[in-house]
Amino acid sequence: MSIGNSPESPEDDRNFPADDRDSIGRALQQARVAAGLTVEEVSASTRVRVPIVHAIEEDDFSRCGGDVYARGHVRTLARAVGLDPAPLVEQYDAEHGGRPAPTPAAPLFEAERIRPEPRRPNWTAAMVAAIVAVVGFVGFTMFSGTSGQAGPGSVAEGPAPATKTSAPAKPKPQKPAPRPVPSDSAIAAVPQDKVTVKLTATDDKSWISAKAHDGKLLFDGLLLAGESKTFQDDERIDLILGNAGPIELYVNGKKIEDSFEAGQVERLSYTKGDPQAG
Structure with missing residues (x-):
């Protein structure tokens, strides 16, 4: 009987990975080979440079330029070789600290409201109406003074010829003020x-x-x-x-x-x- 660490020692368990699934790079490489595609063909169809494709298949994401580009390259390469990109992106997030929660974009700003200028009173129409009222009052007063009977010794006269009075001018309609055009x-x-x-x-x-x-x-x-x-x-x-x-x-x-x-x-x-x- 030998003395030492047994094969079931907990220290040996730490040498075995907790997740036995393939790495992201190996999964992409195997799918590419199974599809009969070369790295150059995948690069031409996805516009991802050949050195970056090689690096990702070796699980080296340092050449991607950041997590956002690494996720985008994983999605693009997965679609090119016929894989579902969602599990691979989730695996990337789990291995690299998770995806940061996006901050909602700043709200758009409302345009300034332009208040129309108040309409000015129509002084021309008011003046015409006042003139018509004065002319009518004067004419009514003169007609009332001459309509009474003639006094004694007065000579009867024929009816006085009707005088032609000019009709008051109609007020011209005022054009509505143009509405202001909103500026840029x-x-x-x-x-x-x-x-x-x-x-x-x-x-x-x-x-x-x-x-x-x-x-x-x-x-x-x-x-x-x-x-x-x-x-x-x-x-x-x-x-x-x-x-x-x-x-x-x-x-x-x-x-x-x-x-x-x-x-x-x-x-x-x-x-x-x-x-x-x-």
Whole structure:
């Protein structure tokens, strides 16, 4: 009988993994081989560079540029080789500290309401009405004074010829005052003491990461086609666009005219004085 650690010793149990499933890289590699695809073919179909594909299949995610890009590459490669990406992304989150909870985007700001100017009183119509009233009163008084019977010794006279009185002029209708046209600044009002950034995915999805000037994570996730996000900070907004091609970007109410290519990764920063090159 020998003295020493037995095969069932708890110290030996620590050498066995708690989860016997394949690693993310091995699962992707096996699925690629089973599909009869080379690394170069997968890279061409997903636009993920060949060195990054090799690194991910070796479970090295340091070349992805961060968790958001690592998750995006895992999703893209899984679809390319015929795997369901959801379990692999969950496995990645479990092995790398979990996915950070996204902060809700800052609410959009309402445009300023423009109050119409109060209508001024129509003095012209009032003056015409007053003149008509005076002329009518004078005419009634004169008619009443001459309608009595003639006194003794007076000579009878024929009826006096009717005098033609001009009809009072009709007041001209007043044109309504034109309504004020809202200005561009009222339609897209943004506070001048903050930096406001709005992103819209036009025809394709993109992975977005937005941070405030103090490093606080405002958003980290996928922006689907047709979706928009607006972020605001007192000093600066830092952006990372994983697929910058379909992104339409507005900074402090003005559109950024820079053209980004599909699949291009852009790192941008904007302050209250922008828009200018990020």
